[in-house]
Amino acid sequence: MRWTSALAIYVLFWSFSVFLVLPFGVKTTREVGGEHVPGQAESAPHEFRSGRTAWRVTVVATLLFVLFQLNYSYGWITPQTVDLFDRGNMVTR
Numbered sequence: 323m324r325w326t327s328a329l330a331i332y333v334l335f336w337s338f339s340v341f342l343v344l345p346f347g348v349k350t351t352r353e354v355g356g357e358h359v360p361g362q363a364e365s366a367p368h369e370f371r372s373g374r375t376a377w378r379v380t381v382v383a384t385l386l387f388v389l390f391q392l393n394y395s396y397g398w399i400t401p402q403t404v405d406l407f408d409r410g411n412m413v414t415r
Contacts, residue, residue: 323394331390336383343378 351358354368393399 335387339383
């Protein structure tokens with residue numbers, strides 16, 4: 323795999339990992355015991371720490387990408403492994 327393809331795949335893993343990481347560790351204003359601001363959603367986080375979130379996303383994305391790269395190199399899971407319809411053994415008429 324070329325490095326440009328690997329970089330593009332890593333960026334995709336990073337982008338998808340944002341959605342995996344965002345819900346964890348979030349406390350609302352009510353959970354912290356703070357005062358609710360009028361017009362603010364009740365589910366809004368009390369404090370958003372973008373640096374910590376970016377660090378967590380980077381760790382998760384890197385782990386997932388390493389697993390992907392190892393699978394690409396060693397072929398642990400192939401398309402034939404996850405073929406739900408068993409097209410390789412279909413009888414043709």
